[in-house]
Amino acid sequence: MKEFRDDDRLYLDDLQIGQRFTSGTYVVDEEQIKAFARQFDPQPFHLDNEAAKNTLLSGLAASGWHTAAITMRLLVESGMPLAGGIVGAGGELDWPNPTRPGDSLQVESEVLDIRPSRSRPDRGVAVVRSLTRNQRNEVVQCLTAKLIVHVASESGELHVAEVRDAGTAQSLREN
């Protein structure tokens, strides 16, 4: 899998609406699907091949939250090289198709909007849509996320007290 170098990292100023990023791939197997489900989503259609057949999912499928978590790993490691990392305040999520054992997932992201913060010049919000597809090019997840992005390398790290006072959510509402 490709990985980012530090000097590839992007600040809000480096982003453009319509810009796209494509991640590496991640293969999810049956044991991973069941292990995630045992820990976080212990339902028959994620745990038991036989029991899964006569359910809404028509066979064993990954928990949607597992698909979301794999998507995050792909974004962090190879999907979108944001300076300061990928910090989401929230977003919208859909799972149009299930993730099956053996699926190879890949994430394509597109910048939909860029909003500098009026009250905090050191950051802004990027709205990014990330489509997670399997090897058959079917979309297994559509995530439209609000990401908090640093404005420029000169601003350095945000001050702890400043963030603690305002709160991430608060600063987003002001945008």
Place this chain on the structure above:
Amino acid sequence: MKEFRDDDRLYLDDLQIGQRFTSGTYVVDEEQIKAFARQFDPQPFHLDNEAAKNTLLSGLAASGWHTAAITMRLLVESGMPLAGGIVGAGGELDWPNPTRPGDSLQVESEVLDIRPSRSRPDRGVAVVRSLTRNQRNEVVQCLTAKLIVHVASESGELHVAEVRDAGTAQSLREN
């Protein structure tokens, strides 16, 4: 933690707008936060106490996807006893506050809307808002999910072929 008995399970007909459900609690510790992050969200603010201090999260915090996964576990085990299980087609997600090591999480859910399917009388969609709070009563996640719910116990399990033909997403769009 309380757990459901099979005869507590609810069908679409049993749900009412405004109906509320409260889950048991789940305590998340530092090692769990780091283990999830190593697997799915390997960023400094989820992995390293020192490095996390000067970041947007002002200290070690769980990945938002970890908070989402714990919320799912609470919903499945004690949060909302739906017949056929909890199957989400998607929804909206916000993380207004971070989940910290030692936090005890609990989920309160409210039925916002109920939509029988026009084309498929055996199912419908329930729109459910689930607020995940910590022991200080701060909301760490707000999830508004579209859940696919069976209509009545008489309908039994859905037929595999029927579901395979239509697809979950398709049947939702028809609602």
